[in-house]
Amino acid sequence: MIGKLILKLKGKDWKTATSRIFDVEVSFDDLLSQADYGLQNLRFEALDITTPLESYIGKENVPDKDILKELFGKVATNSFGFFCGKYPFGNDFENICVNYHPFMQIVGGSALFLGVSKLDHSCVPNAFYHATGASITVRAIRTIKKFEKVTIGYTNMVLAPLKHEFTTKLKFREKCYCSDCSQVPGESKLTKILDASKAFGVLQETEKALQLSSMLPINYLNPTVTRGYLKNLLKRQDGALGRTHLHRMQTLAKLYSPEQPELSKEEMRAGIVELTESMKEVWGDYHPEWLCITGGL
DSSP: HHHHHHHHHTOOOOSSSSSETEEEEGGGGGGGGOOOOOOHHHHHHHOOOOHHHHHHOGGOOOOHHHHHHHHHHHHHOOOOEEEEEEOTTSSHEEEHHHHHTTOOOEEEEEEEEHHHHHHHSSSSSSSEEEOSSEEEEESSSSOOOOOOOOOOOOSSSSOOOOHHHHHHHHHTSSSSOOOTTOOOOOTTTHHHBSSSSHHHHHHHHHHHHHHHHHHHHHSSSSSSOOHHHHHHHHHTTTTTTTTTTTTHHHHHHHHTTTTTTTTTTTHHHHHHHHHHHHHHHHHHOHHHHEEOOOOOO
């Protein structure tokens, strides 16, 4: 993608590459670049992209390091991944769910859409996007009032805890500043605390368990985070974390995920129902991750 951008923008003012969204013209020059901050900078320094670029577009077309770093930052910060795969339940939400369900994702590539790139992230968005490579569609997931800002979620919230954490650090310099995350910790739905004296220890243990279970399947070379452990962790969360706390929903999603074939249908259904009711309270009926999970019912 960077090579194609270099050729497309060679000798041109970046402001001339434009797209429109909601009657607002957006140029490539307008896009935010996080190349000088945190993980983006580490990624750029660690990746040797100059050599493959010289092979792909010719050494004479590769810009100096500062311009290349700026291009890399804009692409890494603003590009959209798209996937191809098969939704196992075969319902009408197949195309949507392939983009959001980690167990169905086969990476198809990434693309840069100037207009949609300017939409702000929110952990409780009012719209979502579906990219297919050549095009991108933005759909409302609830009624959007006049003059209300349209927001999308840049990453999975529930189904892929590590992806959510990594993307947040990658794009927001360690912290998300959306309207929900800007509230006092413990007061928003996603950070709801019922008992502060219990919550701190439970949250620390939950974060560690989610990281471990995201790196290795439960019970597979992972003796620490077993199904029994996660069930006990959920009991400890009762009375400490609100039912809509993000870490509680992530724990439920991990425990009752498709990678747990040993669970009975009754147990799986009960867990999915509890999870979807909590998700519905936060995001409503049309959030793509909610649609993916309810497909299992």
